[in-house]
Amino acid sequence: MSETILEINDLRVSYGGIEAVKGITLDVHKGKIVTLIGSNGAGKSTTLKAVAGLVKPQSGSIKFKGQELIGLSPDKIVKSGVVLVPEGRRVFPNLTVKENLKMGAYLRKDDLTEDFEYVYSLFPRLKEREWQLAGTLSGGEQQMLAVGRALMSKPELIMMDEPSLGLAPIVVKDIFKIIRTINEAGITVLLIEQNAFMALQNADWAYVLETGTIKTQREGLELLDDETIQEAYLGKTRE
Amino acid sequence: MEFAVSQILSGISLGGQYALIAIGYTMVYGILRLINFAHGDVFMIAGIMMIYMATTLPLYIAIPAMIICTVLLGFLIERAAYKPLRAAPRMSVMISAIGVSYLLQNLALYITGGQPKTYPRIPWISDTVTIFGARTYVVTLVTPFLVIALVVALTLLINHTKIGIAMRAVSKDFETSQLMGVKINTVISVTFIIGSFLAAVGSVLYFTNYPTVVPMSGAMPGLKAFVAAVFGGIGSIPGAVIGAFIIGICETLIKGTDYAIFSDAFTFALLIVILVAKPTGIFGEKTTDKV
Ligand SMILES: Nc1ncnc2c1ncn2[C@@H]1O[C@H](COP(=O)(O)OP(=O)(O)OP(=O)(O)O)[C@@H](O)[C@H]1O
Numbered sequence: 001m002s003e004t005i006l007e008i009n010d011l012r013v014s015y016g017g018i019e020a021v022k023g024i025t026l027d028v029h030k031g032k033i034v035t036l037i038g039s040n041g042a043g044k045s046t047t048l049k050a051v052a053g054l055v056k057p058q059s060g061s062i063k064f065k066g067q068e069l070i071g072l073s074p075d076k077i078v079k080s081g082v083v084l085v086p087e088g089r090r091v092f093p094n095l096t097v098k099e100n101l102k103m104g105a106y107l108r109k110d111d112l113t114e115d116f117e118y119v120y121s122l123f124p125r126l127k128e129r130e131w132q133l134a135g136t137l138s139g140g141e142q143q144m145l146a147v148g149r150a151l152m153s154k155p156e157l158i159m160m161d162e163p164s165l166g167l168a169p170i171v172v173k174d175i176f177k178i179i180r181t182i183n184e185a186g187i188t189v190l191l192i193e194q195n196a197f198m199a200l201q202n203a204d205w206a207y208v209l210e211t212g213t214i215k216t217q218r219e220g221l222e223l224l225d226d227e228t229i230q231e232a233y234l235g236k237t238r239e
Numbered sequence: 240m241e242f243a244v245s246q247i248l249s250g251i252s253l254g255g256q257y258a259l260i261a262i263g264y265t266m267v268y269g270i271l272r273l274i275n276f277a278h279g280d281v282f283m284i285a286g287i288m289m290i291y292m293a294t295t296l297p298l299y300i301a302i303p304a305m306i307i308c309t310v311l312l313g314f315l316i317e318r319a320a321y322k323p324l325r326a327a328p329r330m331s332v333m334i335s336a337i338g339v340s341y342l343l344q345n346l347a348l349y350i351t352g353g354q355p356k357t358y359p360r361i362p363w364i365s366d367t368v369t370i371f372g373a374r375t376y377v378v379t380l381v382t383p384f385l386v387i388a389l390v391v392a393l394t395l396l397i398n399h400t401k402i403g404i405a406m407r408a409v410s411k412d413f414e415t416s417q418l419m420g421v422k423i424n425t426v427i428s429v430t431f432i433i434g435s436f437l438a439a440v441g442s443v444l445y446f447t448n449y450p451t452v453v454p455m456s457g458a459m460p461g462l463k464a465f466v467a468a469v470f471g472g473i474g475s476i477p478g479a480v481i482g483a484f485i486i487g488i489c490e491t492l493i494k495g496t497d498y499a500i501f502s503d504a505f506t507f508a509l510l511i512v513i514l515v516a517k518p519t520g521i522f523g524e525k526t527t528d529k530v
């Protein structure tokens with residue numbers, strides 16, 4: 001077993017008194033792709049937002065490389081090496097592709113030349129569209145930009161919230177290929193997906209979340225063969 | 240001929256002064272979706288501070304000191320009256336802004352004792368010159384150039400610096416900006432600092448032309464500048480500047496005719512027309528509401 005890079009312990013998050021995350025415990029091992037699947041409203045996004053510092057948990061702990069993240073502001077969390085690609089891409093529509101990437105590197109003070117090259121090598125289409133306003137990109141291009149922007153912070157852990165949402169199957173394939181490439185470059189991935197089939201095929205380890213609690217956890221491919229999982233999540237995604 | 244030249248020059252100059260105030264309205268709106276009703280009063284307080292500072296300090300110290308204090312005032316207003324309401328409905332923040340506006344007016348009333356105060360005469364820009372046979376103040380000629388220089392500097396800042404890019408990002412999406420590591424409150428403070436700085440510079444130009452300062456002195460120019468910002472498309476800096484020049488010129492030209500008493504009415508009629516015909520203004524974005 002490799003070392004644990006992210007350790008979430010009994011995490012509870014409420015919105016105005018209603019508990020969305022009800023005591024989640026999960027580990028992410030360094031260098032792996034870990035996925036978190038579950039139906040709508042299960043609390044997946046909330047969990048990632050808590051890690052990124054966007055929502056304040058009621059209780060529990062979130063440790064990144066041994067350091068407690070709860071209570072840190074989002075900028076401190078980014079600085080420590082954790083980045084979130086938010087649900088729905090959320091590129092800055094009024095900024096050019098290049099400016100969006102610069103925003104990703106907002107906290108960095110070192111030279112960015114190599115990072116731009118790296119991102120453009122992963123996504124050559126972004127290079128062609130460097131000066132285009134992000135709002136005019138296609139959905140797939142926006143997702144690539146959102147991932148590229150996150151990479152500009154030089155993260156150790158990249159969290160992605162439904163990167164395949166609303167994309168054509170062929171683009172989904174591209175996105176997953178990129179996720180593997182990023183992972184092979186040494187970046188740990190924590191991935192939320194509705195597309196459980198693709199997620200489980202690519203993940204080293206998978207957690208199934210149901211109404212705010214972890215229901216099962218297993219190796220990705222193993223879970224893919226699980227009948228109850230097939231019924232609950234895979235049937236749905238193939239409808 | 241001389242009359243026309245002098246009217247046009249004054250109109251351009253007044254427009255420039257409105258522009259410096261209007262930028263503060265439009266930038267704050269762009270980021271917070273807040274109409275900062277206190278902005279015109281910050282402009283008035285800048286005038287009052289200048290009057291008091293100039294009685295004891297030489298002008299070359301009083302002017303920078305006044306500008307610094309105005310910037311500080313804008314910064315503190317945001318921290319004290321708007322920041323605690325960040326998560327509150329937008330209407331609460333508006334009401335808070337109206338409260339600050341009254342507070343500043345009453346503060347001015349208290350300090351001045353309700354007596355109109357005379358703005359210090361600033362050498363050189365208060366001098367009169369004759370241009371194309373028309374007599375006018377130097378400030379009238381200087382204003383448009385100064386305004387253009389400041390607008391160019393501001394545009395460069397917004398388009399090419401890190402903080403400028405962050406301001407544009409924050410204006411679209413707070414949460415995602417935070418995910419990039421941007422401290423939202425810092426960006427908002429910078430916005431208020433820029434707005435107050437420009438209002439402070441504007442106050443020197445404006446009160447050199449209209450040298451009496453009373454607690455209500457910020458209300459009218461503030462309102463005109465606000466209309467200019469709406470006219471240009473609130474949230475847009477070029478829009479605010481162009482809107483301000485149009486309003487300043489039209490108003491001054493009307494003042495030179497037999498219909499002089501309608502010059503203010505014109506501005507507000509324009510507001511109504513624009514709100515009915517094209518609520519987003521000349522350069523406004525199509526979607527004014529933020530998710
Ligand atoms: N800002 C919010 N205010 C109030 N309730 C919220 C908020 N965000 C999420 N919730 C609630 O918390 C629960 C979990 O939401 P969350 O977005 O984490 O689910 P999810 O697993 O990401 O779902 P999906 O797959 O649809 O994205 C839901 O019941 C949702 O309604």
Ligand SMILES: [Mg+2]
Binds near residue numbers: 044161
């Ligand atoms: Mg979600």
